[in-house]
Amino acid sequence: MRRLRAMIVKEIWAVLRDPKSRIVLVLPPLLQLFIFAFATTLDVRNAEVAVLDRSGGAHAVELIQRIEGSPNVAHVRRLGSEAALAEAIDGQTALAALVIPEGFDRDVAAGRPATAGVVLDGRRSNAAQILAGYLQQIAVGYGAELKPQALAAAGASQVTNWYNPDLDYIWFTLPSLIAIIVSVAGLAITSQTVARERELGTFDQLMVSPLRVHEILLGKVVPPLLVGTLNGTIYMIAARLVFGVPFTGSLFLFYPALFVYMLALIGVGMLVSAASQTQQQAFLGSFLATTPLILLSGYASPIDNMPGWLQVVTYADPARYFLVIVQGLFLKAMPASAVFGQLWPLALIACVTLTAAAWLFRARME
Amino acid sequence: MAEPVARAEAILKRFGADAPALDGVSLSVAPGEVTGLVGPDGAGKTTLIRILAGLMSPQAGTVAVLGRPPGDARDSIGYMPQRFGLYEDLTVLENLNLYGELRGLPASERAAAFRRLLEFTDLSRFEARLAGKLSGGMKQKLGLACALVRTPKLLLLDEPGVGVDPISRRELWAMVGDLKAEGIGVLWSTAYLDEAEKCDTVYLLNQGKLLFEGAPGALTARVADRVVSISGFGERRRRFLTEALDSPAILDGTIQGRSVRLLLRPDARFDPPPNARAEPAAPRFEDGFVEMLGGGPKGTSRLAERYRTIPESDAPMIEARGLTRRFGDFTAAKDMHFQVPRGRIFGLLGPNGAGKSTTFKMLCGLLTPTSGTGAVAGHDLRTAAAGARASLGYMAQKFSLYGDLSVRQNLDFFAGAYDLSRAEAARAIEAAVEVLDLEHQLGRNAGSLPLGFKQRLALACAVLHEPPVLFLDEPTSGVDPVMRREFWTHINGLVEKGVTVLVTTHFMDEAEYCDEVTLIYRAVQIATGTPDALKAKAGALAGAEDPTMEDAFIALIEEHDREAGTQREAA
Amino acid sequence: MSARDAAFDPRRLAALIRKEGRQIVRDPSTFLIAFVLPLILLFLFGYAVSLDTSRTRIALVVEDGSASALGLAAAYRNSPYFEVTTVRAMAPVRALMVDGRARGIVVIPEGFGEGVERGRPPPIQIITDGSQPNTAGFVANYAEGVRQSWALAEGLGPAAAAADPPIALSPRFWFNPGLRSRYFLVPGSIAIVMTMIGTLLTALVVAREWERGTMEAMMATPISMAEFIASKVIPYFLLALASMGLCTAIAVYVFGVPFRGSILALLAIASAFLMPALGLGLFISASTKNQFVASQIALLTAFLPTFLLSGFIFEISSMPLPIRLITYAVPARYLIPSLQTVFLAGDYWGLILPNIATMVGFGFLFFFLSFRATRRSLD
Structure with missing residues (x-):
């Protein structure tokens, strides 16, 4: 125990006193909190819209005004010609251009279904698609006001959004960021530890001391664990207090889950570290590991959208499970049984990566 | 005297707020001479060479190469930086080609120039090999060839001898001798004081200050008649040295195999103990340097005084029985056999890559032997590796401490790693701090300590748990002779308490401290014995009188090569 | 020089x-x-x-046993946009939503068939998983779309033509029509x-x-x-x-x-x-x-x-x-x-x-x- 304690204390000091690891500790989390939280939204706000109004009637003007009033639209610019429309879309000065045909007002007045065209910039197909949905809602809503009885007979649907009634994007981003930040901390810090000792020449010094391999590895697990927990906690508090995201689950589930997730990541980081000779290689290795870890987790895009064979690969991604857990604990009051359902695969991955890391560490000792 | 090819006058160079790296240093390099720039690490040698190469500018003072500012004289300067400046992923010939083109060597002259250089450096056979795959000695020769690609008037060599074994070093000196004959002015910087004696003029730097300039003989002349070699007391030479160094008459002393070499204070008298023989010895450059630094440390090691006495035992404390290590089909060490009894120093000598580190690493458990066994303090390396590790202290080249941790944190860590209880740890750390004078450094980062303190801290960390066996890997390379003596004073004291020491070195001085050495060459032990026995054997082989350890080293290796050659021919 | x-x-x-x-x-x-x-x-x-939502998993709660309700349920099952798990009651569905095995629930309420008969079908309920806002929006739009197509095919409402909303937009995506x-x-x-x-x-x-x-x-x-x-x-x-x-x-x-x-x-x-x-x-x-x-x-x-x-x-x-x-x-x-x-x-x-x-x-x-x-x- 004394040996283990000495090892842990040393590792913690090493992380806290090395200016380079302090950079890894402080900068990415802060940058990510502010840039990620605000920049990584797939929602569309402040979109530029252009209008080619050939009708000029009151209904057309009302529709345009309603679009102008939408929080998702920044400006509506009037265009004079088809050519101007093509230029606005080609030159990306507008994401969408509404084309109101000459007969629009006549049709509306006559109670006939009236259709306006929208040209969207497919180069940004995702944003275009979302904006098209918003515009459609506005148009249909206006139509429904004009003719409330028309649709009743055809039935209707009532939409309820559970967990996030206003579909606030940041309620998705911030809990997910906990998973991301913890992986960056876990992988970046862990991957450096062994490589740094190799580069500084202290590795041999460790190996000739009576410290056992498991003591060395345990010592190296502690600092990323602490840093990850600290980062996770700060993010959790910031999510609640600064961004107002509710936390409906139990902290007694959150921390054990975080712990197991960190272990899985640290196993990966340790693998990278044991395989690298220099800090430089460790950096590239952790970069190579972090990118797929995040992109396959379901954060960047839903796993359901991936091809089937790739969906199978995501089962090996620890972030996949933890993402479900944090989103569940924040928004869905996830019960223990459901958390456990995600936790056991995570624990399995942790066992595999840590064992593999210990094995590689031993194999590369010489 | 001919016009100097390079001249520096009253150079002041300061980095940040630290003490100046160079403080009013003047120097001149004459054509056709080897000018030595000698001093320990941190003396300012590299800074001065960089200033002469035009890579740095001093805050005060003037520099001229061939009468011009060094930046304008690049065509006439050949410069070999410490790590030789080679591109490791280019071949020998590609490196030469690159430097040839950069230095504007006309294409028509290239073939002839390269042929001459490759022959000169004996690298013709390796022209297609990647520079990164060359041995240290070959890299150094290639670095020299690259610096010479367009015959310069001034050749700046920054520590060409570091990390290079004595044979390559000797070959390099021979090459430089040829260059001298061509009229090139060579500036050779080195931390090896024995190299100073081969220079025509020597500048001795220490902590940024010029201590001495002139012919090396002028420095040794100051201590002439004051160096004596005392022999004839067998195994007690360490205790004798301790006593001698405590005597006010003695300025400095070192062990030379079975004898002890002493430097007396001016006008002091020293009576050798009864039945010992005293005879005058040739003064060395190092003696002069030590005198200028105010003499060596006292003989009694307070560290050793407080150390426990290792119980007597007839069993060998370190044992290698047929240790062999193969990497793929390459044998790095083959069939190593030796035993070191309690209270002895055993040295592993050999050129780089010969297998001494492999052997060392197998014994301290860093490498698993392919076959054979070893034991440390009775613990078999295969079956009781943890026990073996707990009973050894380890101190490596470059003092592998945690540079970002404070001195205190380093000590705490090693106390914990070696399983000392809280009370034991507190006692051991307090003792080490007091004895090694570390109390004012406790809060400093180990990485920012001066070299001498680093060495003390590394030693303190290695012996906190009072191990019966110490493993030292090139423990004093680059430190000044006074620090080296201080270190060996502690080691000698510990050995007197019964500690057993295994040391690898290619510092011939350190080899002299050993009770027994084994010379490892091409993965096998080619000679084992006391330093005196090896020197005597080499003396007989080479017909030299009073050979140094370095002479012995070279003679034995050459003899081995000759035998291998005749065997090959016979076969 | x-x-x-x-x-x-x-x-x-x-x-x-x-x-x-x-x-x-x-x-x-x-x-x-x-x-x-x-x-x-x-x-x-x-x-x-891939931001192109392909098949989203939803749960379908059919509380009504009428032919119309079953017809609508079949429309959901046949939709290329959804992978449907059909259940009888709400209780087990919550668990699916919590761990993300379902990203939405469509509830066809009791009395749906009767309503259709009477010409005033009760609204179906679409519940989305708001923790993934984009998917939630997709589920809401496409689930409603499936219902509308079904209603159109069944000839509900005054006339097929009138089933069209009074004002509609027809989007055209330039450069990338397949989105x-x-x-x-x-x-x-x-x-x-x-x-x-x-x-x-x-x-x-x-x-x-x-x-x-x-x-x-x-x-x-x-x-x-x-x-x-x-x-x-x-x-x-x-x-x-x-x-x-x-x-x-x-x-x-x-x-x-x-x-x-x-x-x-x-x-x-x-x-x-x-x-x-x-x-x-x-x-x-x-x-x-x-x-x-x-x-x-x-x-x-x-x-x-x-x-x-x-x-x-x-x-x-x-x-x-x-x-x-x-x-x-x-x-x-x-x-x-x-x-x-x-x-x-x-x-x-x-x-x-x-x-x-x-x-x-x-x-x-x-x-x-x-x-x-x-x-x-x-x-």
């Missing part, structure tokens, strides 16, 4: 470039960054990141690849010269700093273009992304972007001289901004104003629309030229900075 002391000697430069070329070929980490990493990124953005996110993600990832080579790799190779001591040896030879910088810029410029070419070929032939512009325009865009990318890489390495620190800084100043703040995935206009202002300083912000245009729209110079001009401007700025930072001195 002889002629060779001139600031620029093409022969020395050629020798340096030859050396650099050999190192590129022989150094595994260069190969890794220039070819393996791009393939991995392209692969991930081609397959893993494949791959079409903009794959060209966008080429921006990341060029950033990695131009900035990260360049920063690493110069820092490596400092670390290995070869920089010192170089500085002691008569080469000029302009030659040295050119010897780094030219090979990595070509390497980045080669890697870009590889990525373009894969984008077009493997991922089927259309290429409607000209190779010339693509080369012009890529070259313009490489100026600031290489300039930044040189500036970083000249100021840090350490591979590890250089790689960290390159990550923070080049990779992350290119990824997050360039409009590659995340729409710049949706960001808050302060961040939107920052994006103007990110060279990749000008590259992404140009790349997307040259791939999907064609050579629309009205958009491409101003972007090229801005990137070249940034290029000059970064080169100026790195010339100032690369001094021939070890001080």
